[in-house]
Amino acid sequence: MTQSTLEHQLKSLILQECDRLDHLSADDIANDEPLFGEESRVGLDSLDAVQIAVALQAKFGVRMASGAKARRHLQNIASLAAFIRKEQGQ
Numbered sequence: 001m002t003q004s005t006l007e008h009q010l011k012s013l014i015l016q017e018c019d020r021l022d023h024l025s026a027d028d029i030a031n032d033e034p035l036f037g038e039e040s041r042v043g044l045d046s047l048d049a050v051q052i053a054v055a056l057q058a059k060f061g062v063r064m065a066s067g068a069k070a071r072r073h074l075q076n077i078a079s080l081a082a083f084i085r086k087e088q089g090q
Helices: 003-017 046-060 068-073 077-087
Strands: none
Touching (some): 003 077, 046 077, 068 077
């Protein structure tokens, strides 16, 4: 899977799982843009993180740890893609 393909899939998955993000498209989200926090245009919260973790396990077969490790992986699309590639041995 090419780098841009995985990143685009992740953006689409997040938009699909987080219904209230209908004001954004996958192309609107930069790979290094924060997904959580005050400086985030995406504005995800802890419930979104749980939904995303469940969707990642179903779609990519990866299991995300909870706590600080999960927060580190969910910082942005690039960190999430790196986590998936590492877990899948790519």
